[in-house]
Amino acid sequence: MKHWLMKSEPSVFGIDDLMKAPKKRSAWDGVRNYQVRNMLRDEMQVGDLAFFYHSSCDEPGIYGVIRIVKEGYPDHTAFDPSHDHFDPKSKASDPTWFMVDIEFIEKFERPVTLDKLRVHVDKLSDLLVLKRGNRLSITPLTNAEWRYIVTLAAK
């Protein structure tokens, strides 16, 4: 089982939206970056756990835990001309973009904020979300990084 960090803007879709969704599940759609597409399509597996990270908000950070419940499948929002994420180069017969389904697991009592992650940069020096200029909305974490952040959340 792999571990991930998945970023979203809470003004668009945050962990509270996921908690309110039917069966506390949702598609993770709208990814339009090839590196992230490859992870969605080729690497993420049912049962993988991910941190739900809020970006572009008052307090960026990790707000909880989610689980992959459906492996990569074509992102149909790319086929719909009326949709924000429409992409004419993605065809149903040969889709460019993929998504997974996720399920709510846990919301932290207090988020592990970006500031807090930075305090622990000695233990989290490879964490991509701490690297300046990183633009990937989904990044892999090592088991050690995952466990360390879980202990931060429990404090």
Added chain:
DNA sequence: GCCAACGTTGGC
């Protein structure tokens, strides 16, 4: 294949 221009991301 190069690279300038442009659009997007995301913290501040």
Added chain:
DNA sequence: GCCAACGTTGGC
């Protein structure tokens, strides 16, 4: 709103 950093596009 600003701006650094990066990905993508398109002319050549």
